[in-house]
Amino acid sequence: MSIIPITKADLLRAIDTEEDWWRAVLDLATQTGPLTGNEALDGTWTFKELLAHITGWRVWTLARLQAAANGNGAAMPPWPAGMDDTTEEGTGEINAWFTEQSHVESLATGVDRLNSQLAELRRTIARMSDDDLFTPGRFVSIDP
Numbered sequence: 001m002s003i004i005p006i007t008k009a010d011l012l013r014a015i016d017t018e019e020d021w022w023r024a025v026l027d028l029a030t031q032t033g034p035l036t037g038n039e040a041l042d043g044t045w046t047f048k049e050l051l052a053h054i055t056g057w058r059v060w061t062l063a064r065l066q067a068a069a070n071g072n073g074a075a076m077p078p079w080p081a082g083m084d085d086t087t088e089e090g091t092g093e094i095n096a097w098f099t100e101q102s103h104v105e106s107l108a109t110g111v112d113r114l115n116s117q118l119a120e121l122r123r124t125i126a127r128m129s130d131d132d133l134f135t136p137g138r139f140v141s142i143d144p
Contacts, residue, residue, distance in 0.1 A: 008130060015122045022114060037107030051110035052102030053095060058117050060085075062124065068139040069128050 029035050029047070037048035045053075056078065063075035077085065079097050084090030102110065125133065132138055 006134065008125065008128075008133060011125050011133070012122060015118055015125070019115070019118050022111075022118075026111065035107060037102075037110065046102070048102040048105065048107055048110055049099050051107070051114055052098045052105070055110065055113045055117055056094075056098035056101065058121070062117055062121055064139075065121070065124050065128075068132060069124050 026035070029039075035047065037051070038046050040046055041050060059078045060075075063078065067073060067075040077083070079085075079094050083093050083097065085094055
């Protein structure tokens with residue numbers, strides 16, 4: 001199997017593509033009127049729940065990436081202590097916690113968080129070296 005090389009520019013383009021995708025989804029969803037975020041997307045998730053889930057896991061990814069970029073050591077998970085993302089049961093608890101969080105926030109808050117995270121992800125990746133980004137095992141002590 002051949003290896004497809006990925007560059008920092010590829011990562012930054014992927015972030016741009018995701019920003020464009022979310023903008024298009026929101027534009028499409030609001031064509032028939034305002035969006036509350038409580039609309040069901042697939043019978044299981046509401047728009048706010050989906051955003052809370054995505055931004056909840058992304059805040060963890062971003063915290064670990066920033067810890068690596070800043071040399072701060074291991075990042076603390078954003079969910080309550082005692083929840084464990086290394087087991088299926090723990091991941092289910094974390095996902096339920098993200099869903100609960102979505103019920104107390106407005107859709108605008110969730111969208112703002114998404115946009116802020118994408119911007120911060122872009123800034124963090126842009127300032128990291130290629131070695132830091134692409135060397136396997138580079139940050140095992142931060143995220144085994």
